[in-house]
Amino acid sequence: MTDTDRMLVWLREAMDAAQRDAEAATPGPWEPKGEDPGDDEVYTVHDGEHGDLVGDVVAYVRGGAGRTLANQYLMANHADPVAVLRRIAADRKFLDDLLAEKHHVCDDNWYTCFAATQERDGGTYADTDGDTRCNCGRDTRVARRVGLIAEGWGWTEDHGA
Ligand SMILES: [Zn+2]
Structure with missing residues (x-):
């Protein structure tokens, strides 16, 4: 080979x-949530345990280090x-x-x-x-x-x- x-x-x-x-x-189009998520809303896109990713894009890093609007827009625009x-x-x-x-x-x-x-x-x-x-x-x-x-x-x- x-x-x-x-x-x-x-x-x-x-x-x-x-x-x-x-x-x-869930097929898009996805949209950014547009607000700084609270600590209880930290998901990752591939996290199946939360399951309810319909509509809201969760585009921030678990633990809060990357919870920014820029991350949400990136995920909404490129991970749909x-x-x-x-x-x-x-x-x-x-x-x-x-x-x-x-x-x-x-x-x-x-x-x-x-x-x-x-x-x-x-x-x-x-x-x-x-x-x-x-x-x-x-x-x-x-x-x-x-x-x-x-x-x-x-x-x-x-x-x-
Ligand atoms: Zn040749």
Whole structure:
């Protein structure tokens, strides 16, 4: 399994988990409560034990350290399950689009990428003596772009170890 494959597995698991959370939550639009919550109203968005998150956005940190209107607006505007699901769907499409990029193939197979397969990439095969490493740059580009998406989802080098 390549580093990119490990990253893709992790990324898809992260997306699946976020999608489950968003589908289980109350769809928006959410709005900030707009007032400083009292000490008895400290919830977190993913806290199922309180359950009644309908309408009121609870966007402050348990314990009160982050109970600010700015946090409420951030949660209302960016954690609404509808918005989360929309971003996940877009990221999945983006990933599919990245992964669909083909290796370079050429009528003169001397210039065809070693990693090209007729099934995926069409064209003619390179004579590689069994070397299947990409030499057209496609795998490097895909790895870099998948890494950028994964970074946005919280991927660190520790996840790949
Ligand atoms: Zn290639």
